[in-house]
Amino acid sequence: MIKAVIFDMDGVIVDSEPVYLKIQWEYAKKKNPDVTYKQLFPMVGATKKDAWSVMEKAVDNGQTWQELRTEFKEKIDLFTNTDYQSIFRPEIKSVLDALKNQGYKLAVASSTQIDVVEKVMKVNSIYTYFDTLVSGDQFTMSKPDPEIYHYTAKKLGVKENECFVVEDSPYGILAAKRAGMTVAALYDSSFHFDQHLADYHIQNVKEILDILLKMEKS
Structure with a gap:
């Protein structure tokens, strides 16, 4: 479950x-x-x-x-010069609302440094939805090493097989699969990532709500 x-x-x-x-x-x-x-x-x-x-x-x-x-x-200050509100996926907020209301624990596991992760969450007013924010800078090995996902599961107080991950890159998908988690790959139109290892393939983050509902019923 x-x-x-x-x-x-x-x-x-x-x-x-x-x-x-x-x-x-x-x-x-x-x-x-x-x-x-x-x-x-x-x-x-x-x-x-x-x-x-x-x-x-x-x-x-x-x-x-x-x-x-x-x-x-x-x-070059890559992160300071990026307008994170203009590239925020607006559907994320309604998805987080639904997931929170359904009782799921929520986390971000990003390779990006923690101050930038916190900034992105705050400027887009979604910081309070998450139970934990995890950065790859906390670990010796980056994705596709599964360490970040093992740690995130532990922080959430759940088992790895109780986690559903939303990723896009092959490295992230592989890291989550190596950790024993279920993975949905968000379609990438820019770089044509190889996402074949994912359990589910989605065009929009909203689709995970239907997937999780079907998993609950099965």
Whole structure:
């Protein structure tokens, strides 16, 4: 029986991934004008090392991924300059209302740093819906390692098989599956993610309400 619903943030609650990637692409093009937007697709949802190794290969100017990432962070405040209200998925609020009324425990498990997670929740007036907010910065390993999901289940006081996760990237889906959780993949039209490992495939977050109702009855 499902007792908790856990949301990824980037790509699920806010459509931030294309915004972030376009900023990173502009940075890459200043170093190598031939870098294409599509070349950087594998950065989305990846660990820091894997993401910036993609940047290193695309830029190909002799700088290491660590040097590129450090320089980027020194020059560009990615999170402060993003308008999270404009990319918030408006249907999220009604879904959270319904889930809360039905007694589900709610959490966010995001690879993004905790201050940004809290900011996104607060500016979109959904902070109080969640029983816990968890950031990948709290762990040694990032998604697709399942540690973040094991920890979130423990914080919620539920078993892993009692958790229903909403994700979009292959890394997040794999992390939740490795943790033994049920996963719904929100369709991605920007990067054409491989989402085949998910248990359910949805076009809109509202669809999880029907899925959970059917699971309850089965």
